[in-house]
Amino acid sequence: MLIATFNVNGITSRLPALLQWLGEKQPDVACLQELKAPQEKFPEAAINEAGYQAIWHGQKSWNGVAILARGELPLEVGRGLPGDPDDEQSRYIEAVVNGVLIACLYLPNGNPAPGPKFDYKLQWFERLITHAARLIDSGAPVVLAGDFNVMPTDIDVYKPERWVNDALFRPETRDAFHRLVAQGWTDSLRTMFPGERIYTFWDYFRNAFGRDAGLRIDHLLLSPALSGALKAAGVDRDVRAREKPSDHAPTWIELALDSKA
DNA sequence: ATGACTGATGGAATCAGA
Numbered sequence: 001m002l003i004a005t006f007n008v009n010g011i012t013s014r015l016p017a018l019l020q021w022l023g024e025k026q027p028d029v030a031c032l033q034e035l036k037a038p039q040e041k042f043p044e045a046a047i048n049e050a051g052y053q054a055i056w057h058g059q060k061s062w063n064g065v066a067i068l069a070r071g072e073l074p075l076e077v078g079r080g081l082p083g084d085p086d087d088e089q090s091r092y093i094e095a096v097v098n099g100v101l102i103a104c105l106y107l108p109n110g111n112p113a114p115g116p117k118f119d120y121k122l123q124w125f126e127r128l129i130t131h132a133a134r135l136i137d138s139g140a141p142v143v144l145a146g147d148f149n150v151m152p153t154d155i156d157v158y159k160p161e162r163w164v165n166d167a168l169f170r171p172e173t174r175d176a177f178h179r180l181v182a183q184g185w186t187d188s189l190r191t192m193f194p195g196e197r198i199y200t201f202w203d204y205f206r207n208a209f210g211r212d213a214g215l216r217i218d219h220l221l222l223s224p225a226l227s228g229a230l231k232a233a234g235v236d237r238d239v240r241a242r243e244k245p246s247d248h249a250p251t252w253i254e255l256a257l258d259s260k261a
Numbered sequence: 262a263t264g265a266c267t268g269a270t271g272g273a274a275t276c277a278g279a
């Protein structure tokens with residue numbers, strides 16, 4: 001089972017690139033973030049024509065998440081991260097596909113830090129930690145996939161010393177990520193590439209991609225029920241090198257599932 | 262410390278991203 005996460009940075013502008021990648025990669029599941037489109041502007045027909053069915057939570061201008069499944073409709077089991085009924089931002093959606101619970105998330109950026117946006121990021125993170133604990137306790141096969149807006153360690157940043165005061169790399173942010181993983185989650189990409197520099201995002205500025213000045217901020221975390229099923233992982237860097245790319249590259253894992261999953 | 266680049270909104274300039 002091939003499961004991918006891709007921050008598209010605007011699904012309207014990115015639709016041709018998304019369809020090209022879907023056609024080539026044919027993932028079983030694709031989690032999308034930063035749709036930047038209201039609910040009624042999601043390009044459902046084009047997605048369907050590509051062989052996918054989708055659920056999505058849109059929002060005007062910013063945020064927005066979707067789960068696509070090849071040849072089937074994801075069974076939605078959650079929309080909006082629990083823990084704050086006043087949170088209006090579309091950053092979390094959850095579905096079951098082929099017996100696997102897929103959580104698609106777009107964690108807040110949090111800059112500038114300190115400040116109210118950073119406070120919101122940390123609060124959102126605590127809600128995610130609380131919810132993720134429930135998912136772990138359920139014993140279900142779960143994948144937490146998305147743009148976490150966190151570089152977990154120094155080797156996930158091209159120049160860590162330049163990012164120490166950034167909301168994506170501050171100690172509070174890294175601590176939250178490590179507390180989440182410590183519940184029992186497997187960081188798929190890091191597990192498959194221990195000690196290697198592997199990035200998922202390159203800024204549009206200053207020829208960041210050409211210089212490989214990247215960040216690893218898109219993650220796929222596996223619950224204990226799935227940790228033994230991890231067979232492969234990767235980042236589709238070539239997609240970032242194309243015309244009119246997102247600043248993120250598709251990031252994916254392959255799971256070998258037995259019939260009881 | 263700043264700005265460079267891109268998308269959305271709205272129809273110019275600003276916000277947000279990371």
